[in-house]
Amino acid sequence: MSGNEASAAPFSMKRWKESMNDLVIRQDDLDKLILDYLVVEGYADVARTFASEAKGCGEIIDPTLDARSAIREAIEQGRIEEAMDRINDYDPAIIDASPLVVFKLQQLRLIGMIRDGRGDEAISFAQTHMATHGKANPELLPAMEETIALLAFPSLDDCPLKGILSGAFREEVASLVNSIILRTQYRESESKLEYLMKVLVWGQTELSKRASFPKIENLTTGELVDPSDQRRGTESEDTEMQAQADLTRSFAHWV
Structure with a gap:
């Protein structure tokens, strides 16, 4: 003791x-x-x-509640492009000022492409849309590499990288986006x-x-x-x- x-x-x-x-x-x-x-x-x-x-x-x-709710729902249901459009409609500055938000949303888009079997499109998307974020923010590179690694598995059902494939990961990203929207409004x-x-x-x-x-x-x-x-x-x-x-x-x- x-x-x-x-x-x-x-x-x-x-x-x-x-x-x-x-x-x-x-x-x-x-x-x-x-x-x-x-x-x-x-x-x-x-x-x-x-x-x-x-x-x-x-x-x-709460004047922000309906917008935040629609964005959260779109992210959690995997409608990432819709979520990004809604964020831009609400406040374009959120995307411009939050590279982590952009990266996480692009990561979810990439995961969706891999789930759909669009491997070549996923690689091109990662090189075009995500690599620049990785260069500017080296701490994001491991997450990008982990996501690309999904392509190595014939079936995602047997993939050990369950964390980023789970609904909990989408909830995590949705909560991140929600909190940043609140902070841009100087809200708790x-x-x-x-x-x-x-x-x-x-x-x-x-x-x-x-x-x-x-x-x-x-x-x-x-x-x-x-x-x-x-x-x-x-x-x-x-x-x-x-x-x-x-x-x-x-x-x-x-x-």
Whole structure:
């Protein structure tokens, strides 16, 4: 045990849950957190439905919501050219000022060509539209090379590069585009719920230095794990990035 860790007896699951049950959290506060997440992330239809059914949420006033929602939907459904047209219609400066956004969208277009078996077109597209981004931003080269590597596999079903082929990758790109649109409007691009998830991860990490207690190890399920059953090792598995990824996956199934 390090000098920073206390030798106090671990909190039992029973004691921990009793303490949690003593906390009073109002339902309308939870509803507002959820609605804030849906609006910030650009889920327009779900946000309006939720607001109409939840008490105390009030009317949604966000002039960017419908545009962001349409862009998100186009990206998540693989309609990348439509998404880029919508971004340009909304604000051409976003494309001009965000090389990472352009690269990620072009990467999704390239993946679509490879999925459709258009190998020669994919190579030409990468050389014409993506190579310049790689030269200007060397940190993007590995992602481009990984995408081109998809051409080496006869079947993408057996491809080990599942990450960039998944729907989760499109959701990641959609969230990136959404956050940049918000920032161009000088708006907060992180929802209150995301912030609280990060605080949870940080708080558990700090408290672990001083005591043993039931933790939430899987942020998707929110299930408490008894101290005797917890993973051993560092807390690096539950980083802020993991918190955001888990939160996005959780809501993606719901919306």
